[in-house]
Amino acid sequence: MPENKCLVSGCEALTELAGEELAKELRPGDVVALFGGMGAGKTAFVRGLARGLGISAPVTSPTYTVVNEYAGDVPLFHFDMYRLGGEDELFDIGWEDYLSRGGVCAVEWSENILPALDSGYVRVELRGGFEDPERREIYISRGPDGGCTKEGEQ
Numbered sequence: 619m620p621e622n623k624c625l626v627s628g629c630e631a632l633t634e635l636a637g638e639e640l641a642k643e644l645r646p647g648d649v650v651a652l653f654g655g656m657g658a659g660k661t662a663f664v665r666g667l668a669r670g671l672g673i674s675a676p677v678t679s680p681t682y683t684v685v686n687e688y689a690g691d692v693p694l695f696h697f698d699m700y701r702l703g704g705e706d707e708l709f710d711i712g713w714e715d716y717l718s719r720g721g722v723c724a725v726e727w728s729e730n731i732l733p734a735l736d737s738g739y740v741r742v743e744l745r746g747g748f749e750d751p752e753r754r755e756i757y758i759s760r761g762p763d764g765g766c767t768k769e770g771e772q
């Protein structure tokens with residue numbers, strides 16, 4: 619599990635880089651639960667995760683497909699739960715199966731599946747809305763309540 623971190627990203631490429639760095643600390647079976655509103659940079663972060671896992675396929679948002687699968691030494695399962703109706707649909711998409719397939723599960727709109735997340739996930743929250751429209755704060759912590767200490771800027 620990665621250390622708790624707070625990063626500042628000044629552009630999309632740096633958010634991707636933060637994802638790429640996190641990927642190096644992940645293990646098969648890890649869940650990365652992403653939080654942050656529309657346009658916060660969740661998909662950009664996952665694009666970096668994919669790169670860090672050695673996946674060269676272009677990462678696109680699974681908004682309409684719910685999940686995109688990327689093959690790799692450690693595969694990436696990229697979920698977007700924005701349109702998920704409820705627990706039943708989570709069962710229908712095979713959530714439990716994905717968890718046991720030895721990949722990394724990256725989940726956008728994790729707030730929509732909170733009851734299905736156990737405490738063993740990496741929490742990534744992206745915050746924007748600053749004076750600089752490209753500024754994002756990225757908080758990386760463990761599980762639902764991980765603390766966060768300011769470590770450095772990127």
Ligand SMILES: Nc1ncnc2c1ncn2[C@@H]1O[C@H](COP(=O)(O)OP(=O)(O)OP(=O)(O)O)[C@@H](O)[C@H]1O
Binds near residue numbers: 631655657662
């Ligand atoms: N520092 C930054 N990090 C990430 N994205 C940035 C940053 N600054 C500006 N952007 C822009 O914000 C947008 C982020 O889009 P992205 O699809 O990654 O967001 P998202 O959180 O996945 O949104 P959604 O909830 O709609 O899926 C892009 O248009 C990107 O260019």
Ligand SMILES: [Mg+2]
Binds near residue numbers: 660661679698
């Ligand atoms: Mg997205």
